[in-house]
Amino acid sequence: MFLSLAVILIPVLLIVWFFTRTPDEPNIQQVDWTSMTASARSHARYPVLAPAVVPEDWRPTKARYANRGDRWVGNTISAGNRWELGFLTSQNVYLAVNQSDEPRRAFVAAVTRSATEDGKVTVGRYTWVKMVSPDGRTRALTTTIGSSTAVIVADAEYPVLTDFAQMLTTS
Known part of the structure; x- marks a missing residue:
């Protein structure tokens, strides 16, 4: 009886251990991101936002640019000249700046998960519209820079976004 139980129990315990362990x-x-930023700045028809420097413990996870009509995420076609730069902070908060010269309303709705206006804030020389998603999880800041709409988005509170906005430059 003990041998039968061991034959069944040992594989079950190994399976449970394998699927419940947490990776380090x-x-x-x-x-x-720096070379992609330089490339985007040379191709875009608007001033491209990017930080001059970021904290050493931030990890750049996305940096991509597409001209109008180029393939974008999920095999979609870019409706405008589009720039995206994303970082994972040391607190594992994802921050991204998205920028495009495509129609503002559709672009902002797509990037912010159909967020609604939640006030305004001035950061540096820009006035940003604060936005919050319907479920309250995602916050964003939007503004117009040249012929483009810029959106900073994160699953974080507004102070995190305004701190990131202060880091952004167009040169």
Whole structure:
């Protein structure tokens, strides 16, 4: 009876252990955001936002640019010249700046998960519209820079977004 129980119990315990263990640190693929920023700035028809420097413990996870008509995420076609730059902070908060010269309303709705206006804040030389998603989880700041709409988005409170906005420059 003990042998029969061991034959069944040992594989079950191994399966439970394998599927319930937590990895030490997720494997996050980092990208070279500085060269992609330079490339976007040379191709875009508007001033491209990006930080001059970021804290050493931030991990750049996205940096991509597409011209109008190019393939974008999920095999969609970009409706405008589009820029996206995202970082994972040391507190594992994802912050991204999205920018495009496509129609403002559709772009903001897509990037902010159909967020609604939640006030305004001035950061540096720009006045940003604060936005919050219907479920209250995602917050965003939007503004117009040149012929583009810029959106900073995060699953964090507004002070985190305004701190990130202060880091952004167009050169």
